[in-house]
Amino acid sequence: MQPDGKIFVAGVSGAGPYSELNDFALARFNSNGSLDQTFGNGGKVKTHFPGVYNTGSRATAAALQADGKLVISGTYKNEATARAFALARYNANGSPDTTFGSGGMVTTSMGSGDAIAFSVALLPGGRIVATGYLEAGHRNHDFALACYNTSGTLDQSFGNGGRVTTDFFGATDDIAYGLAAQPDGKLVLAGRTGAYPAFHIALARYQNNGQLDPTFGTGGKVSSMFDNSGQAYGVALQRDGKIVLAGISAPAASFDFTVARYTGNVWSSHFSGTRGH
Numbered sequence: 001m002q003p004d005g006k007i008f009v010a011g012v013s014g015a016g017p018y019s020e021l022n023d024f025a026l027a028r029f030n031s032n033g034s035l036d037q038t039f040g041n042g043g044k045v046k047t048h049f050p051g052v053y054n055t056g057s058r059a060t061a062a063a064l065q066a067d068g069k070l071v072i073s074g075t076y077k078n079e080a081t082a083r084a085f086a087l088a089r090y091n092a093n094g095s096p097d098t099t100f101g102s103g104g105m106v107t108t109s110m111g112s113g114d115a116i117a118f119s120v121a122l123l124p125g126g127r128i129v130a131t132g133y134l135e136a137g138h139r140n141h142d143f144a145l146a147c148y149n150t151s152g153t154l155d156q157s158f159g160n161g162g163r164v165t166t167d168f169f170g171a172t173d174d175i176a177y178g179l180a181a182q183p184d185g186k187l188v189l190a191g192r193t194g195a196y197p198a199f200h201i202a203l204a205r206y207q208n209n210g211q212l213d214p215t216f217g218t219g220g221k222v223s224s225m226f227d228n229s230g231q232a233y234g235v236a237l238q239r240d241g242k243i244v245l246a247g248i249s250a251p252a253a254s255f256d257f258t259v260a261r262y263t264g265n266v267w268s269s270h271f272s273g274t275r276g277h
Helices: none
Strands: 007-014 022-029 044-047 056-064 070-077 084-090 105-108 115-122 128-137 140-148 163-166 175-181 187-195 198-206 221-224 230-237 243-249 256-262
Touching: 007 070, 022 070, 022 084, 056 128, 070 128, 084 128, 084 140, 115 140, 115 175, 128 187, 140 175, 140 187, 140 198, 175 243, 187 243, 198 243, 198 256
Parallel strands: 022 056, 056 115, 084 115, 175 230, 198 230
Antiparallel strands: 007 022, 007 056, 022 044, 056 070, 070 084, 070 115, 084 105, 115 128, 128 140, 128 175, 140 163, 175 187, 187 198, 187 230, 198 221, 230 243, 243 256
16 A cells, blocks of 8 residues: 555466466556556556566565555566566656666575565665575475665675575474564564474564574474464564464364464463454
């Protein structure tokens, strides 16, 4: 949402969700639902990340800067290479921000396996953080973070050359779906951990230099079991510092909507909210 009530939507356009031949797709709507004709081409923008042959990208998250520029994160795939984090930044009118990366685009390999960024957030000072996963093996993923300067270069003061990966318990399927930035610059990630098909809701907090926050949970990490399996897809911060997660849990063959709330510094096992199909 923009302060004036206009709405951004980011996703994918191309050959379909299971194809590599896709592009970042953006649209901006006026508050009444009509396409904003002042944005891109009739309210729509499509961005192709360059490559050799079967290249493609998918947008998964957006963040609006105070200056009106829009940051989009997702994933990029080039021929015979692993997926990488992908970011693009746009001016308020939908044109590429050429001061960011190469022609407004940045791709970041997170390791030898596929990587997808599911969330993006803005930090104090203008830094940008994207989070998701790095595939370490079959049904074995790690939380992954990348931090960028305002120009799109990796922030060398963050983690290992701007990148961080976190394994929860060894050879577990750890994926970060949600991200929230605290006012002090600390990062809260939410997702899942565990071995397929029994997942735990996973929560981790990082300091603004990419190191796990030792004052949070156990060494910066929290794992919570709900019924037989569960995972979090969204995270939000309350004004009192408490952390709220939303996702699913599986008591049997079906899934329930699940909400959990944690204290900001010491994990609280108290469940807050309602659950139901």
